[in-house]
Amino acid sequence: MGYRVAVVGATGNVGREMLAILAEREFPLDDIAAVASSRSQGRMIDFGDTDRELKCQSIEHFDFSGWDIALFAAGSGPAKEHAPRAAAAGCVVIDNSSLYRMEPDVPLIVPEVNPQALGRMKRNIIANPNCSTAQMMVALKPLHDAATIKRVVVSTYQSVSGAGKEAMDELFTQTRAIFVGDPKESEVFTKQIAFNVIPHIDKFMDDGSTKEEWKMVSETHKILDPDIEVTATCVRVPVFVGHSEALNVEFEKPLSVEQAHKILREAPGCMLVDKRENGGYVTPVECVGEYATYISRVRKDPTVKHGLNLWCVSDNLRKGAALNAVQIAELLGRERLQKG
Template sequence: MSKKFTVAVVGATGAVGTQILECLEGRNFPVQEIKLLATASNAGDILEFHGQPVTVEEVKQDSFEGVDIALFAAGPAIASQLAPVAAGAGTVCIDCSSAWRMDADVPLIIPEVNPDALAGYRKKGIVSSPTASVVQLAVALKPLHDFAGIKRMVVSTYEAVSSTGNRAIDELRVQTGELLNGRPAKVDVYPHRIAFNCLPQVDAFNDDGYTREEQKVIDETAKVMAATIKTTATCIRVPVFYAHSASVNIETGKKLTPEKARELLKGAAGVVLVDDPAESEYPMCMDAAGQDEVFVGRIREDKSIANGLNLWVVSDNLRKGAATNAVQIAELLVEKYLQ
């Protein structure tokens, strides 16, 4: 990548935005100039990029003049309003929110899974990154689907508080301290206390009893994998700071043994196989946190059906689930389309 680019990070002060900055630095993305944008309440903050202080500016409709690539980490309301404005100014937008994921004219991209679909960015100048749980599921399932054809999936996700943002991270930390010191814990971010608890609710409920997060898992997995996989999901918020976990049961069109699944996953892009139960080796949040890979283990046959397999998938929701995936999309854009 010889050419360098003017890059904007929208929502630069948030949990995902700060990780995007780290990824741009750590992956040596070819940045000519960086613009850090946020809402008025965070304008004026000072962040560092490659050791240099950068002042955060208030994001406005005219913020994108001369910007080549904008990475949005500011939530669906801002992405819905400003991504089309930025695209109209010639900026390619990569959005980490839910705003554009199911738009038929916006590609939903995981570089290890469906890189060719990125060509569709030209329709609106916008690319979407899936919800974190779908990123890790699709990375793990793609090689298995290519080999055996997944017909049905039953998934339960165990989602870290960091996907809700910095307020949720702080709330878990404070609640934990209060309870350990014998004091009542204040509840603000979630409907109930999250410390030492599990909430069978991620996002709001739809009329059918599924949450929005559960519907995202169903819809976005199908779009990313371009497959008619019958999926049902239960999403649970757990008292973990970083990294989502998922218990996955798949039914395939042809037999897929645990041994073959391990072979396929061992060589898959973006996957780390951790599967030695006899030595108590399996994916865990504390090992995945801060990493960019998807960790897979506990692979075993589902003996209740002819072609069934169980597996356990863990990945850092802020890294591969959001920031790293967005930067990888930018890298793919630069490699294939923007030079």
């Protein structure tokens, strides 16, 4: 038995990735629709690496009646206008924007971490977490189960693809301009991104943190545990795809490096690559196109009683967005089968 699935925002980075992952994972489909703004209406879009092409339909006129699942990757504006319309038509919305994440009656789900939250869905809307939060949750959940996390200090190294296609284009054009001596212009980012890092993602808040940093704190509390203290510094780096994070984790109970290794090797969604030698760790280049959240550089933190440091890398367009949404759709399918 298959599903009728609409991908909203199909022309963007995440939307295209959603289509690719649906095809790769052979998601059981009776029908698939590519949906975007009216500007893209009629445009042909590849359905992953298959020979099939989809004609893009306008979100303004798309009728969600009879569709089972809508994967939204179109931003908060279209999600605000069209997600409730889809949900009212009986279509379950899995939204990648930040709009519904902190709504109490909208589950915020990382399938490897809190699949039980699916039972709290009341509005036919499920939220996909922030890309930097999603990979951190996959890495922390099994360790939290083993030794109870008290505090997390995270510094992120986030690729430009998290800011969209225009951001990727800006990194490319600035890099080329530097090599050929042309003027460097910044339109997407507040400062030059080529050969630079920018400690500023999203808007500044009253306490001096950015909204991206606030998301990591609040989403961790909703997904994993409200008692975990979290502090974050989020940085944009000149990498096209792949977010990296340096995590300092303090536990209530002792947890050795060897125990952490064993736990992470067996944890769903995790791939441990941790050799204390040149190249014995994973960088963003190696994670692109992969499903896993990679963990490296696991080591003792001697400054606290029970602490570990680790390095976490993932393809932000996949686990941070498209893959997580498709995994939620797969979770919905399993729930439907169990209910008969």
